[in-house]
Amino acid sequence: MSRAKLVAGIAAGIVALEGAFSLAATHDKSSYLLRPPGVQSEGDFRSRCIACGKCIEACPYRALDVAGPMQGALSGTPCIDAREQACRLCSDYPCVAVCPTGAIRDVADKHDPRMGYAKIDENVCIAYQGYRCEVCYRVCPLIDEAITIDFQQLENDGIHTKFVPQINRDICTGCGLCVQRCAVSEPHVPIRIVTLAEQEAV
Template sequence: MKLSNVIAGASAAIVAFQAAACVLKGETDLLRPPGAQSEEDFLSRCVKCGKCIEACPYRSLSPASQGAGVAVGTPCIDAREQACRLCEDFPCVAACPTGALRDVDGRRDVRMGIAVIDEELCIAFQGMRCEVCYRACPLIDEAIVIDYRMREGDAIHSVFAPAIVQDACVACGLCVERCVVGEPRTAIRIMCDAERARTANDGS
C-alpha cells in the first residue's frame, strides 16, 4: 500500500474521530443545510469549501464562527436572521461536492431538526390570537397545526395554540424568523439534530 494512501486514510480517521468528539461535547448545536445527515456524518464529509453557501439564493447559509470547535467554517443557518426557504431545486445540495448534503428530492425529504414552542413565551398560549408561525410554515397544516380549545378557567375565550407535528416538521426555521416575540428569546426555536440526539441520550 502506498504511503500517500495510508496518510489519507489516517487523516480521514482523525477527522471522523474529531467529529464524533465534537458531537459528544455538544459543540455543534448548529442548524445545518438541507441534506445534512447526522452531525457526525456531516462533519466527516464537509470540507468547508463554501460552495453551498455561494449557491444559496437567499443567503441563508453562513460559515460557523469561532467557538464551534472543529465545526468552525462549516455551513449553518441562523433561522432568526434568515431561515431556509426550501428551494424546489435545492441548489445547496446540488453544489456539495462531497456528499455532506445529499438525498433530498423534495421538501418533505429535509430533516434539519424540529421546531419547539415555548408555551410560556408564546402569546397564543396567553389568549392572544397570533398564528404567525402557522401562516409562515411552508408545510402549513402538516408541520404546524392550530389547536383550538377553550382557555383554561375562561368560559368565553378560546386559545388558538400552534402545535408542531414532529413527523412532518423539517426545521426550515421560517417560524422562528417570523415569530413576533422578540429578544432575548423567540417563542419558537429549532432543536437541531445534534441537540435532539444528545437530549435523547440524556433521557431528558
C-alpha cells in the same frame, strides 16, 4: 525565564485554548448548529463536509453562513441562523446540487429535509397565553402538516378560544421560518429548532 521556555509556554497555551474551543464545540449547546437541508446526521455531515463553501455561495436567500472560530472544530462549516434568515426549502435545492462530497444529499421536495424540528416554549408563546397569533402557523411551508392549530377554550371564559400552535416533529423539516417570523422579540423567542446534533447528543 528563557526565550525558549516562553515560546513553549505560549504554544502550550494556544494548544490548550484550541482544545477548549474544540471541546466546547462538541459538548456545549451553542455548538448545536442548524445545518443545511440534506444533512442525514451531524456525524455523517462532519465526516463528509470539507468546508468548501459552495453551498453557501449557491444559497439564493443567503440563509447559509459560516460557523465562526468560537465553534472550534466546526469552524468554517455551513450553518443557519434561523432568527436571522431561515431556509426557504428551495424547489431545486441549489445548495445540495453543488455539494461535492454528498455531505448534503437526498432531497427532492420540501418534505425531505430533516434539519431538526421546531419546539415551542408554552410559557412564553403568546398564543398559549390567550393572545391571537398564528404567525408560525401561517409561514410554515408545510402548513396544516408540520404545524397545526389546536383550538382550546380559555379558562374561565365561555366565549373566547385560544389558537394554539402544535408541532408535528415527524413532519417538521426544521427550516426555521417559524423562528425567523415569530412575533415575540428577544431575549426569549418562544420557538426554536432542536437540531440534529442536539437530538444525537441526548
